[in-house]
Amino acid sequence: ETGVTQSPTHLIKTRGQQVTLRCSSQSGHNTVSWYQQALGQGPQFIFQYYREEENGRGNFPPRFSGLQFPNYSSELNVNALELDDSALYLCASSLVSSGGSSGANVLTFGAGSRLTVL
Amino acid sequence: EDKVVQSPLSLVVHEGDTVTLNCSYEVTNFRSLLWYKQEKKAPTFLFMLTSSGIEKKSGRLSSILDKKELFSILNITATQTGDSAVYLCAVRPAPGTSYGKLTFGQGTILTVHP
Numbered sequence: 001e002t003g004v005t006q007s008p009t010h011l012i013k014t015r016g017q018q019v020t021l022r023c024s025s026q027s028g029h030n031t032v033s034w035y036q037q038a039l040g041q042g043p044q045f046i047f048q049y050y051r052e053e054e055n056g057r058g059n060f061p062p063r064f065s066g067l068q069f070p071n072y073s074s075e076l077n078v079n080a081l082e083l084d085d086s087a088l089y090l091c092a093s094s095l096v097s098s099g100g101s102s103g104a105n106v107l108t109f110g111a112g113s114r115l116t117v118l
Numbered sequence: 119e120d121k122v123v124q125s126p127l128s129l130v131v132h133e134g135d136t137v138t139l140n141c142s143y144e145v146t147n148f149r150s151l152l153w154y155k156q157e158k159k160a161p162t163f164l165f166m167l168t169s170s171g172i173e174k175k176s177g178r179l180s181s182i183l184d185k186k187e188l189f190s191i192l193n194i195t196a197t198q199t200g201d202s203a204v205y206l207c208a209v210r211p212a213p214g215t216s217y218g219k220l221t222f223g224q225g226t227i228l229t230v231h232p
Contacts, residue, residue, distance in 0.1 A: 004160075033218030042122075042206055042222030043161070056219050088159060094218060106152060106166055107218060111159040 002027050004110035006091050012116045013081050021076045021113045023091030031055075032074040033107060034066060035090040043090055049074055050096055081117045088112040120145045124207050124223035132231050135197050139226045141207030142189040151183055151190050152220065154206040161206055164192070197230045204228075 005024045013019050025032050031050045035043035045058035049068035063079040072093070078085055092107035121144045131137055143151065150168045154161035165174045167183035167190060174181050178197075183190045194201055204227050208220040 031218055033220075035222075040224075042124075042208075042224050043220075045219045045221070048218035058219070090159075090161070092218065106163045107220065108163070109154075109160045114159075 004091055004093050004108050006089075006110040006113050008113055009111070010114045010116075012118060014118050015081055015083060017081050017117075018077065018079045019081060019115060021078075021089050021091075021115070023074045023076070023093075023110060025072045025074070025091075025093030026108045029093035029095045029108070030072050031094045031096045032068055032072065033092045033094070034074070034076045035092065036060075036085075037088040037090055037112070038084075039087070046076070078115075083117050086115060086117045088114050120209060120211070120221040122207055122209055122221050122223035124205075124226050126226060127224060128227040128229070130229045130231065131197055133198055135230075136193065136195045137197060137228060139192040139194075139205050139207075139228070140189065141191070141223055143207075143209050143221075144188065145209045145211065145221070147212035148185070148209060149212045150210045152208045152210060153181055153190075153192050154208065156204040156206055156225070157202075164205075194228075197228075199230050199232055202228060202230045 007022045033048040034046040037043040047057040052068045065077045068074045090112045092109045123142050125140045152166045153164040165181045170185040178195045181192045204225040206225045208222040
């Protein structure tokens with residue numbers, strides 16, 4: 001069973017640029033959530049994807065967008081990067097049943113992508 | 119807005135000590151409370167608590183939830199240097215909201231010296 005994998009592990013961008021981060025969910029999982037973790041803070045929920053659609057969003061502006069693909073992998077796109085976007089971006093996967101219940105499933109996190117915006 | 123507060127923010131102990139980490143929460147629709155350990159990057163799951171008063175144990179770690187007073191504690195006995203990490207508490211909302219939306223606390227940084 002493979003875990004959650006994210007790429008790239010580190011990247012540096014400048015203000016105004018755009019970035020795409022990628023996530024492969026754990027085998028058997030169908031739902032992906034993205035989190036932003038600033039230095040010294042807990043992770044903050046960005047959004048979740050289920051059945052290739054956004055299914056819940058945190059307090060992040062529209063320049064944060066995402067995709068989920070038929071194989072349940074996902075991308076996080078951030079446009080017009082700002083200095084405050086510098087953070088560790090974590091992807092987490094889980095299994096949600098067709099009835100919409102996540103039951104007792106917990107989120108399995110990837111190791112994250114460390115984004116630095118200069 | 120859901121809120122999770124952890125204390126202390128940091129803790130330094132010596133091997134063999136026992137520590138207690140605290141987590142209090144204010145959530146509109148509570149389903150469960152989770153504890154994660156974050157050593158380098160990926161938070162790893164420790165416990166999920168849904169019922170009050172039922173202690174969950176795993177080796178030297180244990181946790182309990184009080185849904186009346188809205189808090190949880192994580193205990194680590196006979197600490198080892200490998201326990202050094204950030205411990206994150208998170209709450210999960212009730213069904214009908216995003217299943218993947220956890221609200222995390224700021225974390226407690228635990229440092230265990232030999």
